[in-house]
Amino acid sequence: MVVSIHQPSYFPWMGFLSKIFRSERYILMDDVQLADRAFQHRNLFLEQTGISKYLTIPFNRKGYRNKNIKDLTIHDCDWQRTHKKFIQFNYKKSHFFDEIFYFLDIFFSKKYVFLIDALIESMKLSMKLFDISTEMILQSSLVYRKDSRKSDLILELVKAVGGNIYLSGVGAIEYLIIDEFDREDIVVNFYTYEHLSYPQIHANEFVPGLSCIDVLFNIGIDSSKRLLRGVA
Template sequence: MAVHQPHYLPWLGFLDKLDRCDLFVVLDTVQFERRGWQNRNYVAGRGAPVLLTVPVSQGNRDDRILDKSIDNTQKWRSKHHKALAEHCYRKAPYWSEHEEEISLLYAREWEDLTDLALATTRMLMRAFGIETPMVRASELGDFSGQKSELIAQICAKAGADIYLSGEGARNYLDAEILARHGIGLEWQEFRHPVYRQHQRDPDDFVPRMAALDLLFNAGPDSLRILRQARA
């Protein structure tokens, strides 16, 4: 299984982790990261990448992700929809196949950041054909641990015996703590695929965009391209 904080319009590394595990726990109980990826991501514009950010209520520095509400006094929905539909992907090969679902996503007035992030994740999972079950950590119970201990407690509660971790956790994840809970550790070692981006020359590829970028450019071939990069 894997555990990861919710991301708005998640990138391909996030989807790769989803595709490689048999249960995905959305870690919504930890502190919200300002200038993190829970409420923003990049899409490929005509020139430089475009950063789409969902404004959130100020709250306290210790606010958990699940407590974070969206600041709808700002016109972020129309801005994000216009960026995707007009500036970034209007002429992409597979934009029209997903245009209606994108429009419906931004027609809804979202209040809770995690709900929005999960909606964008599920939309991408459907489009890619990823069927891994997802559950929120807050639905599994209360966990007192931090970092490695927290991951171990969540895995144990979910009945996992292998934890799939991203490379970013190598500096803090303690395999011995996981082992004490009877949980093995595997590293994702994600390799970013290279594909044709419709507004760029083949030798001018821009990685680490939201996974929508691959979807709008490759359509039904997106999951094969993502999996092929692993080899």
Template sequence: MKLGIMQPYFFPYIGYWQLIKAVDIYVVYDDVNYKKRSWINKNYILINDVAKPITLRTVKVSQNKLINEITLDSDIIHNEKLLKTIKEAYSKAPYFSEIFALTEKIINYKEINLANYLMNSIVEIARYLNIQTEIIKSSELKIREDLKGQERILEICKLLSADQYFNAVGGTSLYSFRDFQLQNIDLTFIKPADITYQQKNHENFVSNLSIIDVLMFNSKEKVNAMLDEFTVLEDFPALVFANHEVK
């Protein structure tokens, strides 16, 4: 069974969705510490050919709190302004009508717990794209409280009977192939291809924007094809063993 684990992010970029589609079970890692100025409540969309931030407003945030302990600001006016910004940015996009309706539904979801709010957005977009992956929250699992970092990930793998753990290529420094192999789990990293598409009449493609940008300019079928455009780093373990001290 293929397993992926990642913190919940706000309308994350396409690589996040590649990981979700690539696995059988995807765990939304909501019971780890919240990080300020992260992708958890911020992303970027294309406004006048420039990447500009969109954010969720939170209250009383602290990096000593878990993600599922963070509360959203329930200011309706902020959500209205956020939707107006997205509408003005993409009103002429080919798939604006259906994607704006989806975005509006997600942003107006009546939930003040940040983790639950983001979980809903992930499920809604996965459903729109017909991704069949089972999506659960880590807080729903009975994970030993004394475990941290890699050991906690290995524990989740065991609890869900995973024999393959998939992660984004940016996490290669966080894990030991040897430690996973000792638990009979294959550690696999996926590297997104250089994905481009037509953004309005913009000549210079702006990459790694929110999934909102991808969905506004591409059909559901084309987006699904993009989700399969990645490289599996099968030979990477040898490189890691050669460059890291073996425990």
């Protein structure tokens, strides 16, 4: 059983989706604190000028350092209209605008109180459009040692879902204690995503690392699925 673990992301980039696609179970870490300057509640989209811009879901910041992601509430009730207008304005000339915006319109029409609900909905929609059938499991639903941290926490979560292969990002090399995984007969594989380029309507040169929504608007659902799988 191949397991990957990651905090949520707002309409994640292709590297994130690629790791989920290559897993049988993905554990969404909702019972940890929000990391500053991370991509959990924001992501990059492309303006008509060819410059990338963050779209961010605002959350109530009072005491947020003492709360876990699942407990954070959304601050600005108008963020959906703002994001929707930005996407309409900047992607309306893309070849597959109508095909993709239909789904986004539904996403933005829903009411979200907690940040985690909007993030999970954006991830589920992304997985649906890219035809990713990986099982998503919330960290908060699992039974494990709650005092675990860093490498021990990852090991506990993999064990909690019956995993024997952990698919990790290369950034975890610095803190994962591989010997402890070996003792539990769990193999750790480090995954590096090779970012394949695709035509972008507003970019003279390819801009990597954007939200998967940029891919969908530019090349459509079918070609996006093939790109994720590395198929020409």
